[in-house]
Amino acid sequence: MACFHDINLGALLDHYWYEIQLGDLFFFIMKKGDAYWSTNAYQGAIEPPMKQPLKLINALPNGMEVKEKIYLREDADTPLVSLQLADKPYQVNPAAEVKIEPKSRLVLYVSTPLWLQFKSGDGKVLVEYPTVVPRLSWVGTNTTEGSLCYSTKTSAPSIFSEVKHYKHRALTALELINDGDKLLTIDRLSLPLNILGLYYTANSGYWTESVRYRINPDTGDTTVVSAQRPPEELGDVTIIAKARTANKTSRFRTAMNLIMG
Incomplete structure (x- = not known):
């Protein structure tokens, strides 16, 4: 590839x-x-x-x-x-609603467009463009509490062998855990790409670290954490770009606040 x-x-x-x-x-x-x-x-x-x-x-x-x-x-x-990955979080909209039974988990694979960068020899970004013109979206509880982000619709397959690879997009494995006693319905997720790294494997293209969402639909409690690397099924991977933003704690807290829009 x-x-x-x-x-x-x-x-x-x-x-x-x-x-x-x-x-x-x-x-x-x-x-x-x-x-x-x-x-x-x-x-x-x-x-x-x-x-x-x-x-x-x-x-x-x-x-x-x-x-x-x-x-x-x-x-x-x-x-x-x-x-490089996007400079803002992405609101990821699965093509169909995702429903997860109580006390169970599901892994979805989503892809988001990459940014092409012209960089100096010491790594300073001089010019960059998205490989696909992104659609802006407001994610939040109302018009004053929230954040401006990008938005994309994705087929979000749940089977690794069905994942499609594109040279201009990065894939992310999303582990969704329903911690509650009610059915969890998800029609969108806030994916904080600006705090994730970009990785490459010759056989499977570009990936980010995996991200885990633990959600309790009974209380609304949510935690979001990233893994140390992309899925183990990929084997050896090479990091291409470090995260744009180093402060993962506050950014994941923001993602938790915005996860359900």
């Missing part, structure tokens, strides 16, 4: 445009001495996702203009193109 992370740009020819196509994103970059020019565009959301690695092109498509001119030090390390 071709990967789209940690692409070293040291081999770029001066004054030539290069292109990456990933998800719905067209990303263009050109090296000009110690500077890099970049721009981007998106295909329609109904089109099949793209997965073209970095390649040389003759020129920018007609009508496109340069959006960024990034100037690096003469002695700067070679920049990279890499991937």
